[in-house]
Amino acid sequence: MGPGYFVIAIMGCADGSTACTPVATIPTRYESRAACTAAAPATLAENATFDFPSLLAECQSMSRSAGADRDEEVRRTPVIALRG
Secondary structure, eight states, X not given: OOOEXXXXXXXXXXXXXXSEEEEEEEEEEEXXXXXXXXXXXXXXXXTOOSSSSEEEEEEEEEEOGGGSOEEEEEOOSOSEEEEX
């Protein structure tokens, strides 16, 4: 596996963070989880127009190898959550 990067996924949740659906993946790439985590609150605030009782942002690790972006690891703990 080659070097990776992180993206922010916005999840819409029906009941807290137990029944969530991916609603957007922000195309900005971050070179580290720390940079992704730092950007998550502002990114979630800018993308809070989805019709769900709550939204959360997760940093997802992506691979640059094999010519395809493939999910390697999903952080299951939300970086930040907004409740409606």
